[in-house]
Amino acid sequence: MTDTAFEAAGLGKRFGRRGGWALRDCALRLPAGRVCALVGPNGAGKSTLLALAAGLLAPTEGRVTVLGTAPAAARARVGYVAQDKPLHPQLTIADTLRMGAGLNPGHWDADTAERVVAAGDLDPKAKVRSLSGGQRTRVALALALGKRPGLLLLDEPMADLDPLARHDLMGTLMAQAAQYGTTIVMSSHVVAELEDSCDHLLLLGGGRVRLAGEIDDLLAAHARVAVPAGTDLAPHTVVESRTTGRQLTALLRPASPLPSDWRATTPSLEELVLSHLRNPDALALTPAHEEAAA
C-alpha cells in the first residue's frame, strides 16, 4: 500500500490540438488520508485535474498516479462526483443504488450508501428526475461512497446545497474519511466553504499549481507584515505588497526570521489564497518547488 493517494508530475491537458492548456506543468503530491481543498477561480483547471485523476480524461503530457497506479487501473477504488451530479433520471433512488451494487461487485457497501440517502429523508422509490439539486448531490454522493473508495474526488460538491444540507453532508464525508481513512479531494471556488474541514490545500490558478501543502504549514510559511513605506523587504519572497500613505503592507514568505520591529501576523487562509490569485507572477509554493530549492 502506498502512502501517496494522488500524485502528478509535469501534468498538462490541452483540449483539441490548437486549444489552450487547461492545465500545465502541474506537479503535486497528496499523502493518503488527507482531506484536500482544491481551490481556484473559475476556469483554473480544477475540474480537469479531477477528471484526469478519475481516469475520465487522458493527460496531454506528464503523468498522474492515484493510489499508486494509473487512474485507469484504479477505477474500482476511486470515487468521483462530477460537478453537475449526473445520474440516470429515469431510475429511482433505490434502483440507482442497486446499479451501484451491480457495477461494483465485491466492494459495495450497501449500508453506507443507504445511510447517506436515508439521512436526507429521501424516499427510495422517488425517481431521480424528481429530485432537487441538493437531493441529487446526496444520491450522487451515496453512489460514490457506496463503493467505499480509497480516494474520493468531488467536483464542487456543495455548490447547490443550502447551508444546513452542506453542513450535514460535510459531516457525512468527514465521518467517512475518519472511519475508513479515505482521502478526499474536493474543489470549490469558495475558500471559506472548505476551510474548516480540510487539512490540505491545492490552489490552482491559470492552469498551474500556485500553492500546495498542509494548510497549517502554508499559513506558517507566510506572514502579513505592516512596515513603514520604503522598507526593503529582501530577502523575503513578496507575494503581494501595497503602499497606503506612509505604510507598506505585504504578504511575505519569510526567508529568515523577520526583524522584531516588523508588525507580523499570520494571514487567514482566504487572504493567502486571494493574494496568490491576485499576483499570478508570485513564486508558487509547492512541494516540487521546495525540493528544487533544497
Next chain:
Amino acid sequence: MSAVPLPAPAAARPRLAPWLLRLHRPALYVWTALVLLTAAALLWLGGPLTDAAASAWDQYGACDWSAHCSYDQPAILRYKDVANYTTLAVTAVPFLVAAWAGAALFGREMESGTAQLTWTQGVTPTRWLTTRLALPAALITTGTSLLVLLHHLAWTAGEGRIDTAKPWYDTLTLHANGPTTVALALTGLAAGALAGLTLRRTLPALCVSLLAVACTRGLADLAMPHLWPAVTRVTDLRQDPAGTGLTVDQGLVTATGRHIADPGCGSTLAPECRALYERLDATAFYTDYHPASHYWPLQLTTTLALLTLTALLTTIGYVTLRRTTGGRRRGAAV
C-alpha cells in the same frame, strides 16, 4: 492459457447488460413492437393479401373487355399499400437504429455525464462500449434479419402472380429483401456510437448519424451494381434495348465495336432514328446489367462492404474512447 489464476472471479465482474436493458427499456419495447407489427404485416401480405391480389389479377386477366368486367380491385390496392408500407418500414430500420444509437445510447449519455458516471463505477470505458455495442447489435441483427426474411418470403410469394408487384431490382425492394439492410442497421449502430462519442451531444450526434446512414445507403446503391461483374447483352437496332434487371450501363455499339452513348431515339422502325444511327455508325444496342441470378452475389458483396465499414467505424470508436480516457493499452488485462 496462463496457469496463473485470475485475481477476479467471473462472478465479480460488473453486470452491465441488465442495467443497459433497464436504462433503455422504452427503446426495447418500441423495437419489439416495431418488429412484431411489421412481421405480422409481412405475414399477412405474403399470405392472404397475396392470394387475394393474385386471384384478382387472374380475374382481370380473364376479362375479354367486350362486356362488363368485374375483378376484385380493392384486393389489388390493399396488396400494393401494405407492400409499400412494409417495404418502407424495413427500409427505415437502419435509420431508426442510427438515430437511436447516436441520440439516446451514446450522445445523451456523453452529454449528461452518465457515461462518465459508469466509468467511475468500476467499469472500464472499453467494457462499457463493448456492452453497449454487442447487446444492441445482437437485438438489431435478430430483429432486422427476421423482418428481411419475412419481406423476402412475402415478395417471393407474389413473384410472377401479381402484375403490380415490385421487380427484384427495385431499389427499395432489393435492399429490403436481403442482408444489406441488416448490415446497414449495424452500420447505423456503429455510426451512432462514433458520433455520440466524438460529438458528446444528443442533437448533433442524432443528425450526424442519420446523415451518415443516408450517405452510406446512397453510396451502397451506387456501388452495388459495380461490386459484381455485369452481363452484357447486345440487341438488334430494330428492337428496343433489352436485358431486364439491375442496369449498369446502356448505349450503342458502333461498327468498330466501340460503346457510345444512346441518343435515346428508339428502334430503327422510325426512319429518322435509322438515319441517326447510320450517321453514328451504330450497329446494335448494348446493355450491361445484372440478371436475377446475380441477386445473391450482389447482396453478399454489398453486405460485406457495409460490414467492413461498420468494423472500421467501431474500431475508430474504440480508439477515440481509449485516447480520450487514457485507458490501458490493448492486450493489457481489463
